[in-house]
Amino acid sequence: MSDDKKPSRPAGKPGFRGNKKFGGKPAPRRPGLPPEGPVLLYGLHTVEAAFANKDRKRLKLFATDNAVRRLEERGVKIDVPVESMMPRALDRMVTKDAVHQGMILEADPLPAYGxxxxxxxxxxxxxxxxxxxxxxxxxxxxxxxxxxxxxxxxxxxxxxxxxxxxxxxxxxxxxxxxxxxxxxxxxxxxxxxxxxxxxxxxxxxxxxxxxxxxxxxxxxxxxxxxxxxxxxxxxxxxxxxxxxxxxxxxxxxxxxxxxxxxxxxxxxxxx
The missing domain is CATH 3.40.1280.10 (SPOUT methyltransferase, trefoil knot domain)
Known part of the structure; x- marks a missing residue:
């Protein structure tokens, strides 16, 4: 999805692409196919691997200051804008009980490999x-x-x-x-x-x-x-x-x- 077609974000919830029809949650997508818009990747190992993958187009990192330091200590080169957030704000961006470890990366889906x-x-x-x-x-x-x-x-x-x-x-x-x-x-x-x-x-x-x-x-x-x-x-x-x-x-x-x-x-x- 090009930048000029990305949906606007609700105020106060960076990276959360809400949908009133589904109670503020992202609308379901057709199974098996790459999502049409950005995905939210969370957790230390998941985010670290996404930064290391040359085929992954990264857009923005939402993270606590401690999480940013942790990534940098592991040698991750953060090549996207970073928005510093508190843990509770990150909680609202993902599903209940999701273990984000203080970091959520907004990224495009991977290419459609065949x-x-x-x-x-x-x-x-x-x-x-x-x-x-x-x-x-x-x-x-x-x-x-x-x-x-x-x-x-x-x-x-x-x-x-x-x-x-x-x-x-x-x-x-x-x-x-x-x-x-x-x-x-x-x-x-x-x-x-x-x-x-x-x-x-x-x-x-x-x-x-x-x-x-x-x-x-x-x-x-x-x-x-x-x-x-x-x-x-x-x-x-x-x-x-x-x-x-x-x-x-x-x-x-x-x-x-x-x-x-x-x-x-x-x-x-x-x-």
């Missing part, structure tokens, strides 16, 4: 209609920790790039390519044409993930809890595998399954 940004990738994690922003945020964080090249979600039935996703990712949203695709099955077919092995995780898979053959370029596909990977996406992958659990509980939360899957993949691929 499959064309995966050239040179070796390990990609795709999420088929995983909708919970806390789960997707945790998965982004794990993907960075295990050095995956990208996380792919669908445009619909996936969380938008907003404050909750960014905070749950604890900085990872600005540290890994988050690719959005219109059609997951078509994306899988395109990746196979590029030489990737595509493996869908399924509790009824014919072999464990450890027993499944990997190539040196792999896409792992996880589905939503309950429904799992959709049939059309499984068929596009061609390969399905299961995660065998030795204990009495046989299934994992999708974010935990992502960690284990990425770890096994790295071992199998020699990364």
């Amino acid at each position: 499959a064309e940004h995966l050239k040179g990738a070796r390990l990609v994690l795709a999420l088929d209609q995983v909708t919970d922003p806390h789960n997707v945020g945790a998965i982004l964080r794990s993907a960075v920790a295990l050095d995956a090249d990208a996380v792919v979600t669908t445009e619909r039935h996936a969380p938008e790039e907003g404050s909750v996703l960014a905070k749950s990712a604890s900085g990872a949203l600005d540290m890994i390519k988050h690719v959005r695709v219109k059609n997951m099955a078509r994306f899988i077919a395109e990746m196979k044409d590029e030489g990737f092995s595509c493996i869908a995780l399924d509790s009824d898979g014919p072999a464990s993930l450890e027993e499944t053959p990997f190539s040196d370029r792999t896409v792992l596909v996880l589905g939503s809890e309950g429904k799992g990977v959709r049939q059309g996406v499984r068929e596009a992958c061609g390969l399905t595998a299961r995660l065998d659990m030795p204990g009495e509980i046989r299934s994992l939360n999708v974010s935990n399954a992502a960690v284990l899957s990425l770890y096994v993949a790295r071992m199998k691929m020699g990364l």
